[in-house]
Amino acid sequence: MTGVQGFFPPKTATGRSALVPAPPWHYSGDLLTIEYRTDPDRVRDLLPEPLEPAGTDPGAVALIWADWQSCGPSKGELLDPVRAQYKECFAVVRCGYRGRTYSRCVYIWVDKDFAIARGIHQGYPKKLGSIHMTRPHPYGPAPRMEPGAAFGATLAAADRRIAQAVVTLREPSETNGFVNAHPMAHHRQLPAIDGKGLALDELIASGAAAFEGGQAWSGDAELDLFDAPTEELAALTVEEPIGAYYRQVGVTWDGGTLLERGL
Secondary structure, eight states, X not given: OTXXXXXXXXXXXXXXXXXXXXXXXXXXXXXXXXXXXXXXXXXXXXXXTTOEEOSSOTTXXXXXXXXXXXXXXXXXXXXXXXXXXXXXXXXXXEEEETTEEEEEEEEEEESSHHHHHHHHHHTXXXXXXXXXEOOOOSSTTSOOSSTTOEEEEEEEETTEEXXXXXXXXXXXXXXXXXXXXXXXXXXXXXXXXXXXXXXXXXXXXXXXXXXXXXXEEEEEEEEEEOOBTTBOGGGSOOOEEEEEEEEEEEEEEOOEEEEEEOO
């Protein structure tokens, strides 16, 4: 494509139309995390070879709502909020690869196209959805970060609600949970144009190049999952609650490492 520029299509002479800029990508956001245990076989069903279930607590799941502001290196998106702000909800499990434990996103919904584009590059299985979550605020009726504060969150896809939650804060916490606390092990895959196998088949690992976070809070959660014709999140049934958390964070993502290529 000599003469055209852009990290991601559409590529043009200037590169200005590209859906996302080249990394690093920076994120500031609020995370509402609910952890629980499901049937470990349901997790195993979502792990392709060569990944295997985590050696401990293989049925642990984290369902995470996030309200983000994001930007590329120029940070220009922050002054053009339609290009910076988006929300997502994603389900994370843990898995093993060559004796090491990784986190893996098995489902994720976002509400902006540029977030889907980044997910294609990173190996996140992103789909469009409708995501809403209560925002804290120090004035008026919104909840403060204090004991007893309640936060609601909903997720819908293709006009159908598939998850809803209420988290009530209890106390400050030293952790924001453990399921999403490892490097991510994801697949970057693209079917070949002739339908014969994959043109791109990589197992990669990635994580935060930089991270900072505010005080985490733990609490109690009410979580409901609903079946839908095109979604399978409800198969990760809630068998046992683990915990719930709220935290504000800042993250930078700047690439990953190749673990192996498919044959």
